[in-house]
Amino acid sequence: MWNYSAKVLELFYNPINQGVIEEPVEPECAVARGEVGSIACGDALRLHLKIHRAEDRILDAKFQTFGCTSAIASSSALTEMVKGLTLDEALAITNRDIAEYLGGLPQQKMHCSVMGQEALEKAIYNYRGMALPHHEEDEGSLVCTCFGVSEERIRKVVRENQLTTAEQVMSYVKAGGGCGSCLSAIDDILAAVNAPKPITNLQKIERIQSILNDLRPYLQEDGGDVELVDVEGDRVLVQLKGACGSCSSSLITVKEVIEERLRRQVLSSLTVEAV
Amino acid sequence: MTIYLDNNATTRVDERVFSEMVPFLTAFYGNPSSMHSFGGQVAKAIQTAREQVADLIGALPSEVVFTSCGTEGNNTAIRSALATQGDRKHIITTQVEHACVLNLCKALEKQGYRVTYLSVDRNGMLDLMELEAALTGDTAIVSTMYANNETGVIFPVEQIGALAKSYGALFHVDAVQAVGKIPINLQNSSIDFLTLSGHKFHAPKGVGALFVRKGVRLRPHLIGGHQERNRRGGTENVAGIVGLGQAALLAQQNLPQMQSVQALRDYLETAILRTIPDTVVNGQGSPRLPNTTNIGFKYIEGEAILLLLDREGICASSGSACTSDSLEPSHVLRAMGLPYSVLHGSIRFSLSRFTTREEVDRLLEVMPRIVSQLRSLSPFSSDDGEWLQERTSALVTA
Numbered sequence: 228m229w230n231y232s233a234k235v236l237e238l239f240y241n242p243i244n245q246g247v248i249e250e251p252v253e254p255e256c257a258v259a260r261g262e263v264g265s266i267a268c269g270d271a272l273r274l275h276l277k278i279h280r281a282e283d284r285i286l287d288a289k290f291q292t293f294g295c296t297s298a299i300a301s302s303s304a305l306t307e308m309v310k311g312l313t314l315d316e317a318l319a320i321t322n323r324d325i326a327e328y329l330g331g332l333p334q335q336k337m338h339c340s341v342m343g344q345e346a347l348e349k350a351i352y353n354y355r356g357m358a359l360p361h362h363e364e365d366e367g368s369l370v371c372t373c374f375g376v377s378e379e380r381i382r383k384v385v386r387e388n389q390l391t392t393a394e395q396v397m398s399y400v401k402a403g404g405g406c407g408s409c410l411s412a413i414d415d416i417l418a419a420v421n422a423p424k425p426i427t428n429l430q431k432i433e434r435i436q437s438i439l440n441d442l443r444p445y446l447q448e449d450g451g452d453v454e455l456v457d458v459e460g461d462r463v464l465v466q467l468k469g470a471c472g473s474c475s476s477s478l479i480t481v482k483e484v485i486e487e488r489l490r491r492q493v494l495s496s497l498t499v500e501a502v
Numbered sequence: 503m504t505i506y507l508d509n510n511a512t513t514r515v516d517e518r519v520f521s522e523m524v525p526f527l528t529a530f531y532g533n534p535s536s537m538h539s540f541g542g543q544v545a546k547a548i549q550t551a552r553e554q555v556a557d558l559i560g561a562l563p564s565e566v567v568f569t570s571c572g573t574e575g576n577n578t579a580i581r582s583a584l585a586t587q588g589d590r591k592h593i594i595t596t597q598v599e600h601a602c603v604l605n606l607c608k609a610l611e612k613q614g615y616r617v618t619y620l621s622v623d624r625n626g627m628l629d630l631m632e633l634e635a636a637l638t639g640d641t642a643i644v645s646t647m648y649a650n651n652e653t654g655v656i657f658p659v660e661q662i663g664a665l666a667k668s669y670g671a672l673f674h675v676d677a678v679q680a681v682g683k684i685p686i687n688l689q690n691s692s693i694d695f696l697t698l699s700g701h702k703f704h705a706p707k708g709v710g711a712l713f714v715r716k717g718v719r720l721r722p723h724l725i726g727g728h729q730e731r732n733r734r735g736g737t738e739n740v741a742g743i744v745g746l747g748q749a750a751l752l753a754q755q756n757l758p759q760m761q762s763v764q765a766l767r768d769y770l771e772t773a774i775l776r777t778i779p780d781t782v783v784n785g786q787g788s789p790r791l792p793n794t795t796n797i798g799f800k801y802i803e804g805e806a807i808l809l810l811l812d813r814e815g816i817c818a819s820s821g822s823a824c825t826s827d828s829l830e831p832s833h834v835l836r837a838m839g840l841p842y843s844v845l846h847g848s849i850r851f852s853l854s855r856f857t858t859r860e861e862v863d864r865l866l867e868v869m870p871r872i873v874s875q876l877r878s879l880s881p882f883s884s885d886d887g888e889w890l891q892e893r894t895s896a897l898v899t900a
Contacts, residue, residue, distance in 0.1 A: 229805075239809065245879050266882055267842045269803065269823040269831065273881040291881035293846075295805035295824035299879060336824075405830065 228230040232330035244306035245290045248275040255280055256381055261350030263342050268374055270294030272302050274346040278354055285309050285317055297336040298393045305343040313353050321387055337399045370412050375404025384422045432458050434493045446471055460494045505861045506628055508817040508851035510651050510679055510794060514900040522748040526647040526741040530615035533556035534738055543589055550624040551747025555711050560687030560749040567733045572678040575697030577883050578723040579674040583643035585721040590642035594775045596620040597716055597837040600714040626655035634665055641671040648680035650823055652850055654794025654836040663692025682753035683760055683791050694718045702710050705749035709742030759855050764792030766862055767853055771795045773866045778873050782844055788819035793853040801877040801883055816865055821848050872897055
């Protein structure tokens with residue numbers, strides 16, 4: 228049995244804001260709707276927002292959900308969270324915010340919170356008459372055809388939740404949970420999103436210099452010092468000064484202290500040489 | 503008060519089973535292999551249990567090998583059939599088997615064996631023509647269920663076995679769900695191996711048996727001492743085996759009572775179909791176990807139904823994707839080609855001889871309310887609608 232939080236169970240047993248917002252509404256207001264999921268996926272949410280046109284503010288929210296306990300609780304939570312917010316404030320809500328409001332969700336159920344966030348985004352973009360930033364219907368960009376998940380959507384959830392494995396991606400957006408043929412594509416996306424950003428030569432030199440500056444006081448305590456001479460590709464040329472210049476353990480200092488630190492904090496391919 | 507309608511998952515231990523077991527957890531703790539009478543009396547109890555299990559399935563006592571569970575029986579039979587027929591590299595099974603057979607077959611495929619997974623129709627039934635077309639002189643074993651755990655659909659095992667024999671293949675039957683619920687007689691049967699598990703018919707968990715027809719070679723799965731006539735190493739789970747024997751005796755005595763279990767199941771099924779719209783019984787067109795019904799409640803999701811039932815103290819299970827780690831709904835219902843609107847909202851109720859009419863009435867009292875509560879939340883109420891178009895390409899069975 229799933230380990231649901233008390234808040235999830237409370238909102239499942241007694242959901243708040245279930246239903247639809249009937250039209251017409253007051254002339255100063257409009258109704259926006261966002262729909263995500265499908266009966267094939269096993270969960271679907273239709274979100275209804277009543278928006279005050281002049282204030283750009285959500286006055287009321289209702290939901291209709293097909294899905295499990297946590298899908299229903301996530302939908303209900305979302306409607307509570309967005310009431311009273313401006314549309315821009317509502318757009319800033321992430322799936323993590325929904326999960327936190329619920330006191331956490333089991334990892335395998337995180338996709339329920341993603342569904343809430345996406346329905347909200349869809350409703351607001353529909354209201355504004357704008358295209359969504361990502362088009363799930365665009366078959367060309369679909370990574371998971373079983374659940375209709377685009378590359379952009381996977382990238383987004385990986386970035387926002389700092390995901391590192393395909394299994395986590397599956398828990399959040401279901402991608403890879405069907406036939407599994409896209410799992411290696413998901414691995415590639417994870418690698419691309421999580422890859423360290425390449426740094427420029429100038430940034431590299433600046434970081435090396437700043438780390439050497441951090442190390443210098445320790446060497447100075449022993450009457451020595453170190454100075455950066457040059458950086459040629461991955462070769463870092465340093466000059467050991469004072470007591471270090473004649474110390475028999477200076478080679479160890481260079482390799483085990485300076486090089487290890489630079490590899491860890493700047494680039495793993497760096498080598499340090501004393502000149 | 504708990505209303506337990508999940509007897510295909512496991513059953514309560516019958517009190518008479520428990521009381522038979524107790525002495526072997528207390529006073530009679532001897533090792534049945536020992537050369538003293540203190541252990542010898544325990545060996546006698548095991549022999550009695552072996553006779554009781556053999557009687558239930560119409561086998562000889564020497565054809566019964568005690569195991570720890572259904573998974574062990576299935577693994578032993580399939581692996582042994584391959585090991586004893588080294589020149590045959592083909593396995594035939596079905597798409598609706600238990601995970602312990604399907605995952606074993608997937609592992610064997612990686613080792614170079616070829617596996618055919620037979621399909622089933624909308625009613626969960628096999629096509630014997632498909633089986634015949636798949637059989638070759640290379641087929642080492644045909645392994646199918648006797649009855650399906652999710653739908654209760656019963657396969658025509660003797661016809662399957664006759665076809666397997668005509669190609670010289672061994673025939674294994676996973677009868678974990680069938681034993682104790684329907685009469686089984688292996689005396690003039692085409693079945694070479696048959697797996698059973700105690701906890702499905704009121705014995706405790708952790709004990710089962712594998713029937714191995716006299717003359718059929720068996721390579722032990724657990725290699726050890728001379729227990730079970732060298733067919734299954736490891737000191738016997740004496741209390742469990744004694745319990746299994748007593749449960750087999752009681753199951754045999756109570757077999758006629760399965761008719762009233764079936765009447766209760768039919769009452770449950772009919773009442774739900776009558777009182778709740780948009781419901782279907784999965785596998786209804788096939789012969790089924792007397793205790794099992796699998797009902798699809800359209801437009802709502804199974805896990806949510808189970809939680810609301812749980813709050814009423816009612817235990818059932820669902821093939822819904824959300825009840826598993828996998829995100830995919832039941833492989834059995836998918837293999838049957840059921841629409842998604844039914845798949846996700848399917849609930850299995852499985853009864854036992856301990857299920858009462860009052861318990862079923864309580865279910866019938868709460869079920870309409872639970873379904874309408876969830877349907878009032880659902881955006882779906884019919885099979886048409888623009889944005890709920892089913893993705894037909896999705897979730898194809900592997």
